[in-house]
Amino acid sequence: MTETADRLHDESGEADDVAAAPAAEEELAFDHPGGDSLELADLLTGRTMARRLPSLIRRTFSLAWQVDRTAVGVLLACQIVSGISGALGLFATTEALSVLIETAHDTSRLPAAIPAVALLAGTAGLRALLGIAIQALSNRLSPRICREAEYKMLEAATNSEQAAYDHPGFNDRYDAAERGVDVSRDMIGQSQNYISSLATLIAAAVVLASLYPLLLPLLLMAAVPQAIAAIRGERVTYLAVVATHKDRRVMTMLRWHLIAKDQSDQVRTDTLAPYLLSRYKASAERVEATSDTAAWDRAKIAVVGAAATGLASSAVWGAVFLLLGTGRISAAAAGTAVFALRSAATGLQGLVGYGRDLLRTGLYLDDWERFVTEAAGQRLDRGIITPQRPRHIALRKVSFRYPEADEDTLHEVDFEVRQGEIVAVVGENGSGKSTLMKLLSGLNLASSGVVTWDGVSVADLDPHAMWRQTSVVPQDFARWPMTARENITLGQPCAEGDVAVKRAARASGADDVIRTLRSGLGTLLAREWWGGVALSPGQWQRIAVARPAHRDAGLLVMDEPTSDLDARAEHRIFTGLRGMAGERAVVLVTHNLANTSVADRIVVMDKGRVVQEGAFHELVNQPGLMQELWRLQQDRAAYRAEGNDA
Numbered sequence: 147m148t149e150t151a152d153r154l155h156d157e158s159g160e161a162d163d164v165a166a167a168p169a170a171e172e173e174l175a176f177d178h179p180g181g182d183s184l185e186l187a188d189l190l191t192g193r194t195m196a197r198r199l200p201s202l203i204r205r206t207f208s209l210a211w212q213v214d215r216t217a218v219g220v221l222l223a224c225q226i227v228s229g230i231s232g233a234l235g236l237f238a239t240t241e242a243l244s245v246l247i248e249t250a251h252d253t254s255r256l257p258a259a260i261p262a263v264a265l266l267a268g269t270a271g272l273r274a275l276l277g278i279a280i281q282a283l284s285n286r287l288s289p290r291i292c293r294e295a296e297y298k299m300l301e302a303a304t305n306s307e308q309a310a311y312d313h314p315g316f317n318d319r320y321d322a323a324e325r326g327v328d329v330s331r332d333m334i335g336q337s338q339n340y341i342s343s344l345a346t347l348i349a350a351a352v353v354l355a356s357l358y359p360l361l362l363p364l365l366l367m368a369a370v371p372q373a374i375a376a377i378r379g380e381r382v383t384y385l386a387v388v389a390t391h392k393d394r395r396v397m398t399m400l401r402w403h404l405i406a407k408d409q410s411d412q413v414r415t416d417t418l419a420p421y422l423l424s425r426y427k428a429s430a431e432r433v434e435a436t437s438d439t440a441a442w443d444r445a446k447i448a449v450v451g452a453a454a455t456g457l458a459s460s461a462v463w464g465a466v467f468l469l470l471g472t473g474r475i476s477a478a479a480a481g482t483a484v485f486a487l488r489s490a491a492t493g494l495q496g497l498v499g500y501g502r503d504l505l506r507t508g509l510y511l512d513d514w515e516r517f518v519t520e521a522a523g524q525r526l527d528r529g530i531i532t533p534q535r536p537r538h539i540a541l542r543k544v545s546f547r548y549p550e551a552d553e554d555t556l557h558e559v560d561f562e563v564r565q566g567e568i569v570a571v572v573g574e575n576g577s578g579k580s581t582l583m584k585l586l587s588g589l590n591l592a593s594s595g596v597v598t599w600d601g602v603s604v605a606d607l608d609p610h611a612m613w614r615q616t617s618v619v620p621q622d623f624a625r626w627p628m629t630a631r632e633n634i635t636l637g638q639p640c641a642e643g644d645v646a647v648k649r650a651a652r653a654s655g656a657d658d659v660i661r662t663l664r665s666g667l668g669t670l671l672a673r674e675w676w677g678g679v680a681l682s683p684g685q686w687q688r689i690a691v692a693r694p695a696h697r698d699a700g701l702l703v704m705d706e707p708t709s710d711l712d713a714r715a716e717h718r719i720f721t722g723l724r725g726m727a728g729e730r731a732v733v734l735v736t737h738n739l740a741n742t743s744v745a746d747r748i749v750v751m752d753k754g755r756v757v758q759e760g761a762f763h764e765l766v767n768q769p770g771l772m773q774e775l776w777r778l779q780q781d782r783a784a785y786r787a788e789g790n791d792a
């Protein structure tokens with residue numbers, strides 16, 4: 147058996163080991179957004195609500211203040227005037243009623259009621275106008291607040307460490323923050339409705355207290371059961387949302403897999419749709435079951451709340467009649483008390499309802515705020531040194547472990563690349579090549595050891611300035627839904643304009659692609675958008691490889707840059723690579739070992755370690771992993787020797 151055949155045999159042995167491994171069925175698990183939302187549910191109590199609501203309203207108005215100060219100022223002024231006119235209206239009611247009652251059948255005294263009736267009509271009209279103005283201002287502020295919240299969230303996401311995406315909770319927290327953005331548009335409306343209700347209640351309370359002070363505590367007593375029922379109900383709903391979070395996430399994920407274009411072919415040819423749909427249905431049924439239980443619990447709470455509120459209200463009305471019957475208040479005052487009590491009930495209802503809405507929105511907004519302030523604990527927080535075009539990039543005894551991983555992916559790796567040099571990195575799948583690229587380009591930071599650019603630790607560099615000196619073509623490069631020009635310049639054209647774009651396109655073979663496009667560089671490369679053009683994977687790769695040729699960066703990292711290319715395009719790129727190196731340090735990852743002959747040096751990786759280093763001819767002529775892989779790639783005869791062509 148040849149050495150190559152030995153290895154093939156070993157590999158089949160490894161496959162047997164895998165088959166013999168105990169079968170363990172793992173389940174998808176998601177972190178709950180924020181992780182501590184169950185604790186937040188504990189905030190849904192009357193006391194904490196009373197404490198929290200003012201701060202929520204303050205937060206809403208401070209967010210609104212950031213987007214439109216004038217509108218916030220006018221809105222608050224309208225609220226105050228509306229509250230005052232509400233109280234004036236109620237006082238005018240007493241006045242008008244007492245005149246009307248006193249005049250009884252003597253119509254000659256009716257004109258005495260005119261000032262009070264005029265005040266009543268005036269305040270009602272003013273309140274109606276102010277209501278319209280308040281609504282218009284809220285409508286103006288809501289979308290602006292939402293946009294501001296969204297902008298802050300997106301900024302926080304792009305300012306987080308790349309490693310954030312490897313933390314299991316990051317995406318969930320982002321989702322939760324997104325929900326916070328969605329509800330942020332409701333905050334101003336809810337806050338202003340809450341304030342309006344409060345103003346109505348205060349106005350009614352002032353009037354009631356002036357009529358007969360005892361009516362005030364009675365009124366407050368009537369409010370308690372209604373408030374408790376609303377808070378309890380809201381808590382039940384919120385807990386149901388928490389309990390169904392995992393299933394709702396699974397449903398979102400399945401929805402995406404069912405309709406995403408990239409795998410739509412496999413969903414069909416693998417007849418996978420029924421299986422995915424059955425999993426979707428199972429999750430949906432669990433969500434419905436939990437929601438049904440919550441709805442039933444809420445209904446029970448509402449019935450008890452309504453009964454208690456009814457009893458308390460009867461007590462208040464009874465008190466009014468008692469006061470009237472015992473002559474403690476006049477008939478006019480009793481009439482006004484009726485109006486004031488109705489007004490108070492409306493205010494109270496609003497206070498509880500909008501307060502509850504505001505609290506719920508506040509819980510989601512907390513998720514948003516946590517994400518914005520700390521990007522789920524992953525905010526980019528590195529040094530401020532601005533690097534120049536790097537002349538020497540080095541890794542010294544670098545180990546790296548992915549978040550939540552059980553062991554290191556890289557083990558004490560030493561590596562360097564200099565300006566003008568091309569270094570190829572090779573190794574088997576999973577040996578750590580892409581991970582090494584992420585450390586070189588500062589996307590990830592070393593767990594131990596140090597990565598330096600011209601002697602300065604990458605952790606001390608300003609990351610954005612560093613990435614302006616970096617050009618990375620990853621294995622899975624982005625296909626931006628933009629024009630061919632933007633896909634090459636990445637929205638950062640240089641002074642030479644299209645001349646530089648065309649030069650870069652020539653270097654990668656993208657010029658042949660662009661020539662066939664109906665609007666040349668201006669063609670929209672996005673089939674999924676109306677009017678866009680679809681490219682083949684290889685054509686896309688030519689566009690992607692033109693990016694580093696266009697970008698004036700000091701470090702060029704290419705991870706399998708020609709995997710989808712035909713022989714002619716691949717040849718063009720590798721023969722042009724030396725020209726691209728020029729003033730750049732180039733690191734190239736490839737499985738096609740023939741391509742490594744263009745490199746000045748080859749670094750061979752195995753299980754996260756550098757196991758060999760040297761020039762192409764040295765490595766293929768000395769025993770070791772490189773020679774082994776090279777022979778496997780060259781020697782298809784070994785495969786036939788195993789009888790596979792039978």
Ligand SMILES: Nc1ncnc2c1ncn2[C@@H]1O[C@H](COP(=O)(O)OP(=O)(O)OP(=O)(O)O)[C@@H](O)[C@H]1O
Pocket residue numbers: 312548549551555573574575576577578579580581582
């Ligand atoms: N985001 C991640 N979180 C946890 N582990 C990861 C992550 N990315 C990669 N790994 C692990 O790190 C190891 C090395 O992966 P890496 O992508 O660097 O290998 P590679 O040599 O580039 O492989 P290939 O040749 O297949 O591209 C693998 O075992 C992989 O499971």
